[in-house]
Amino acid sequence: MSGPDGLAIRDLRVSFDGFTAVDGVSLDVPPGDIRFLIGPNGAGKTTLVDAVTGLVRATGSVRFGEHELLGRAVHRISRLGVGRTFQTSTVFEELTVLQNLDIAAGARRSWATLVRRRHGVPDEVAAALDTIGLAGHVDQLAGTLAHGQKQWLEIGMLLVQDARLLLLDEPVAGMSHEERDATGTLLEKVSRDRTVVVIEHDMDFLRRFARTVTVLHAGKVLSEGTVAQVQADPRVQEVYLGHPVDAAGTAPAGTEA
Amino acid sequence: MTAVVGPPTVTTVGPVPAGGPPPGRRRRALRLRAAAGFACGAALLFAVAPLVLSDFRLSLLAKYLCLAMVAVGVGIAWGRGGMLTLGQGVFFGLGGYAMAMHLKLADAGPGAMPDFMQLYGQLDELPVWWRPFASPWFALPATVLLPMAVAFGLGSLVFRRRVRGAYFAILSQALAAAMVILLVGQQGTTGGTNGLTDIQGFFGYDLDDPVNQRMVYFVIAACLLGLLVLARQLIQSRYGELLVAVRDGEERVRFLGYDPASVKLVAYVVAAGMAGLAGALFVPAVGIISPALIGIVPSIEFVIGVAVGGRATLLGPVLGAVAVAWARTALSERFPGTWTYLQGLLFVLVVAFLPGGLASLVALARRRGDDGPPGRFTLWRKRSRTETVA
Numbered sequence: 001m002s003g004p005d006g007l008a009i010r011d012l013r014v015s016f017d018g019f020t021a022v023d024g025v026s027l028d029v030p031p032g033d034i035r036f037l038i039g040p041n042g043a044g045k046t047t048l049v050d051a052v053t054g055l056v057r058a059t060g061s062v063r064f065g066e067h068e069l070l071g072r073a074v075h076r077i078s079r080l081g082v083g084r085t086f087q088t089s090t091v092f093e094e095l096t097v098l099q100n101l102d103i104a105a106g107a108r109r110s111w112a113t114l115v116r117r118r119h120g121v122p123d124e125v126a127a128a129l130d131t132i133g134l135a136g137h138v139d140q141l142a143g144t145l146a147h148g149q150k151q152w153l154e155i156g157m158l159l160v161q162d163a164r165l166l167l168l169d170e171p172v173a174g175m176s177h178e179e180r181d182a183t184g185t186l187l188e189k190v191s192r193d194r195t196v197v198v199i200e201h202d203m204d205f206l207r208r209f210a211r212t213v214t215v216l217h218a219g220k221v222l223s224e225g226t227v228a229q230v231q232a233d234p235r236v237q238e239v240y241l242g243h244p245v246d247a248a249g250t251a252p253a254g255t256e257a
Numbered sequence: 258m259t260a261v262v263g264p265p266t267v268t269t270v271g272p273v274p275a276g277g278p279p280p281g282r283r284r285r286a287l288r289l290r291a292a293a294g295f296a297c298g299a300a301l302l303f304a305v306a307p308l309v310l311s312d313f314r315l316s317l318l319a320k321y322l323c324l325a326m327v328a329v330g331v332g333i334a335w336g337r338g339g340m341l342t343l344g345q346g347v348f349f350g351l352g353g354y355a356m357a358m359h360l361k362l363a364d365a366g367p368g369a370m371p372d373f374m375q376l377y378g379q380l381d382e383l384p385v386w387w388r389p390f391a392s393p394w395f396a397l398p399a400t401v402l403l404p405m406a407v408a409f410g411l412g413s414l415v416f417r418r419r420v421r422g423a424y425f426a427i428l429s430q431a432l433a434a435a436m437v438i439l440l441v442g443q444q445g446t447t448g449g450t451n452g453l454t455d456i457q458g459f460f461g462y463d464l465d466d467p468v469n470q471r472m473v474y475f476v477i478a479a480c481l482l483g484l485l486v487l488a489r490q491l492i493q494s495r496y497g498e499l500l501v502a503v504r505d506g507e508e509r510v511r512f513l514g515y516d517p518a519s520v521k522l523v524a525y526v527v528a529a530g531m532a533g534l535a536g537a538l539f540v541p542a543v544g545i546i547s548p549a550l551i552g553i554v555p556s557i558e559f560v561i562g563v564a565v566g567g568r569a570t571l572l573g574p575v576l577g578a579v580a581v582a583w584a585r586t587a588l589s590e591r592f593p594g595t596w597t598y599l600q601g602l603l604f605v606l607v608v609a610f611l612p613g614g615l616a617s618l619v620a621l622a623r624r625r626g627d628d629g630p631p632g633r634f635t636l637w638r639k640r641s642r643t644e645t646v647a
Contacts, residue, residue, distance in 0.1 A: 053512065078514035090509045092502045099498045106495060107514030114496040161513055 005065030005081070006031045007052070007165055007195060012060040014044070014051050021047040022058065023219035029212075034187055034196045036206050039216035040239065045199045046087070048216070049167045053077055053084050064165055079107060083163025087170050089150040093143025097134055097153060100142050101125045104157035124160045131189065132156035133182070148179035155186060166196045172205050184209040291489065294572075295482070302478040312467045319474040319542040321582040322481050326535035327559045328566070328578035329484045330528030335560070336568030337492060338524040339504030340421070344429030345532045345559045347436045348404035350551030352533030354440075355403055356540045357453035358387060359396030364457045367391075372455070379445040387446070393460065397537075404533030405526050412525045416518035421507070430553055437552040452547025459541040473541045480538060481575070484531055489571055491527065500524055532559075558585075561604045567616025577614060 007029040014022040022044040029035045037045045051058035054074040062069040067080050092100050098121060105124055106114070121129075121138070129135040132152040137145065142153060151171050158166050168187075172180045180202070187196055187209055200206055206213065206227065213230045215222040223233040230236055306318060327345050334340045361371040362383075374380050389395040411432070420428060440447045448454070462469040491497055499520055503510050507517045540546050549555075558581070566577020581600070589596040611617060 073516075074511045075514050075516050078512055084512055086509075090506055092505050092509070094505055095498060095501060100502075102495065103499055103502050103510075104513050106499070109495070111496075114499065115491070115494045117490075117493050118495050118498070157513065 005164055005195065006033075007197070008061075008063045009048075009052070010061040010063075012048065012051060012058055012062060014047050014056055014058045016056075020219055022051060024060075025216070025219070025221055027214050027221060027224065029195055029197055031195055032191055032193070034191050034198065034209060034211045036210040036213045037197060037199045037216060038201070038206065038213060039222070042218075043216040044219040045216055046169055049084060049169060049197070049199065052167065053082060075107070078161070078163075081162060081164040082167070083158035083161050083165070084167040085151070085154040085158070085169055085171060087173065089147070089154060091142040091145070091150050091153050091157070093141065095142060096139050097129075097142055097145070098125065098138045100153060101128055101156055101160050105160035107161065122160075124162075128156040128159040131159060132186065148175045148183070151175070151179075151183065152186065155183075155190070159190060164194050166190065166194055168196065168198045170199055170201065172200065172202055180205055295486070298485075299482060302482070303475065306478075307471065307474070312470065315474055316470050316542060317583075317586060318579075319470075319477050320539065321579045322474075322477045323535045323539040323542060324559065324562065324582050325575040325578040326477075326481050326484055326538070327532045328563045328574035329481075329488050330531030330535075331559055331563045332568055332571070332574035333488060333491060333500075333531075334524050334528035335563065336570070336574065337497060337500045337504065338521055340521060340525060341423075341426040341560070342429045342525070342528065343426050343553075343560060344431075344433040344556050345528070346433045346551035346553070346556035347429075348408060348529040348532035349536035349539070349555075349559075350436055350440075350546070350548075351404040351407060352400040352536030353540050353546035353551065354447070354453065354536075355390065355396055355400040355533075356537035357456060357546045358390040359393060360456045360459065360540060361453055362387070362391045363393075363460070371453075373448050373451070373453075374445065377445050384446050400537035401530045401533045404529040404536075408526045408529030409522065412522040413518075416521045416525075419518075430556065433551065433553050433556045437548040440548045448547070450548060452545055452550070453540075454545045454547070456540060456544050464541060464544060470542075473538075477538045477542060480534060484534070485571065485575070492571060496520075496523070558582075558600070561600060563614075564604060564607050565614055567614030569613065570616040573614050573616035 007027075009028070010026050012022055012025045013020065025044070025048060037048065039045055047056065050056045052062050052069060054069065054072055054077045058070055060070065064080060064082060069077050069080070069082065072080075092103070095103070102118055102122065102125055105122055126135075129138065132155060134145075134149060134153060134156065137149065142150065145153060155166070155168070155171070171187075172183050175183065184205060187198070190196065191211075198210075210227050212225065213227055214224045215230055215233075215236050217239050222239065223230050223236045225233075302322075307315060310318060327349055331342060331345055334342050361373075365371050370380065370383050374383075390399070415425065415428065440452075441449050443449070457464060459469065459473065462472065464470065464473070499510070499515065503515075503517045503520045510517050510520070536546070536551070539550075559578070562578030562581040563574040564577070565581055566575065567573025581603075585596055585600070588599060607614060613620070
């Protein structure tokens with residue numbers, strides 16, 4: 001695998017029936033970064049990811065490596081190495097963990113391979129099983145996994161899919177503390193040869209694992225930088241961290257970054 | 258940045274996977290069981306049925322087995338692929354008409370027109386599109402390839418435009434209606450409402466002869482077994498897993514880099530081919546193909562059998578189709594007129610209370626016998642979204 005590519009977004013706009021959800025966003029995520037996208041509800045975070053992955057139409061430019069993504073079909077963007085997860089878990093619940101991963105690994109398989117039966121565990125699937133810690137659950141139906149395990153399975157599916165840009169939409173929502181820590185560690189591990197973008201509301205998780213942060217507000221980039229820089233930005237404090245509960249959390253942020 | 262720690266420490270929350278024998282031995286055991294089941298089925302169809310059943314009942318069974326072939330295809334397209342196709346009659350009809358056209362031409366003899374064309378007297382010579390069907394080398398492959406080609410063209414349009422769910426069901430049903438209207442409207446060349454009737458011979462064999470009827474039955478039984486082997490291979494292949502994934506999360510599959518339209522298209526085309534073959538064999542078994550046999554009502558009946566038997570299983574559709582067709586004959590002999598209502602009721606009951614069909618009862622019994630937790634009444638397969646935590 002060659003080194004990871006960076007994501008470059010220029011003047012991205014998405015409108016739905018006159019409502020502009022993303023309004024001229026430009027941002028760069030360098031290779032190997034763990035970028036957190038934060039912002040109040042309706043700031044356009046998920047819409048931005050939808051635009052990058054081809055789910056909604058957008059104008060402007062989104063480049064990943066040397067490829068322009070806008071205007072391509074969803075599955076073609078995916079084949080360029082862009083993978084995403086959703087707010088609600090979307091594993092195939094009636095298939096086993098192994099089947100889920102095997103399907104994720106197979107988009108480039110020929111029909112001749114497809115019409116034959118799977119024998120054993122493909123190497124990349126075994127590696128991913130190790131990374132996400134589900135090696136003991138290979139034959140379990142994905143629908144019966146615990147919530148956190150499902151999210152890890154999703155991330156594992158991105159790994160075997162050979163996604164080099166991971167777009168994760170609230171990966172730790174609903175997780176316990178231990179599961180959050182494990183997820184954060186997992187993100188650090190996978191970011192060694194991949195670029196990771198995370199949408200997250202959990203400030204504690206952000207302080208611990210974000211390398212850089214972009215704050216979106218009303219469809220525009222409000223602030224960008226390290227956790228400390230962003231938290232020191234008065235505009236951010238005003239629209240996002242303004243209320244006392246979050247403002248209290250600014251102090252220990254300096255330990256990170 | 259802190260040093261990278263190992264994989265997430267997994268606190269085992271969910272049930273621990275069942276240990277059981279190693280996968281190699283389990284697979285061999287499964288294969289053995291499948292082979293044994295296949296042998297049992299073959300023995301039933303080839304030895305028991307011809308011994309036990311009268312010629313009349315055997316020819317009825319031949320007809321049911323044709324319907325069962327359609328059901329195998331519906332099981333793949335609907336049960337595994339989630340495409341509720343209410344228009345399999347179109348493909349059944351294409352196969353049936355292709356075969357019947359050839360047999361009519363063969364009955365009439367070289368160069369002559371089929372009897373009904375002479376009767377209606379509108380035509381001076383055989384229509385151009387009938388001519389190739391005089392050759393068995395064209396007609397026989399056409400019974401399967403023609404429906405597949407039509408399904409391919411149709412599916413390419415429909416699936417790429419992301420028509421699915423109820424819209425797809427209605428569209429496929431409308432197609433069955435359109436086909437009937439087309440056939441009825443072209444009475445001079447298609448036989449109209451009557452269809453193509455009174456078929457005498459089957460590649461040189463007289464169909465009135467019970468021995469030959471028996472041969473037709475054997476051909477049909479062999480074809481059904483063949484389709485089951487094919488379906489099993491398809492279901493258990495990687496493609497089969499992918500198809501279920503598309504059924505349960507079409508958008509998700511798209512984000513994995515697949516085009517779900519082509520995945521669905523394959524299942525739809527395969528199902529159409531199976532329906533075509535069934536239609537083709539239905540003609541020598543019953544001696545007729547007509548619009549009434551391929552329209553909306555029969556198309557829905559194909560689906561009812563599959564639903565009753567268990568759409569997502571391999572054998573469920575076959576057994577369901579045969580059972581429903583048999584019940585139809587038995588009950589409409591005794592209570593003509595009430596069958597339609599019974600059939601409707603049956604469909605509603607199955608869909609409402611047993612979405613997995615009768616096959617889910619078998620699965621339930623097996624689970625009870627093995628290690629099923631006591632006191633769990635999961636009669637039907639849950640379309641489990643219950644685990645999703647917001």
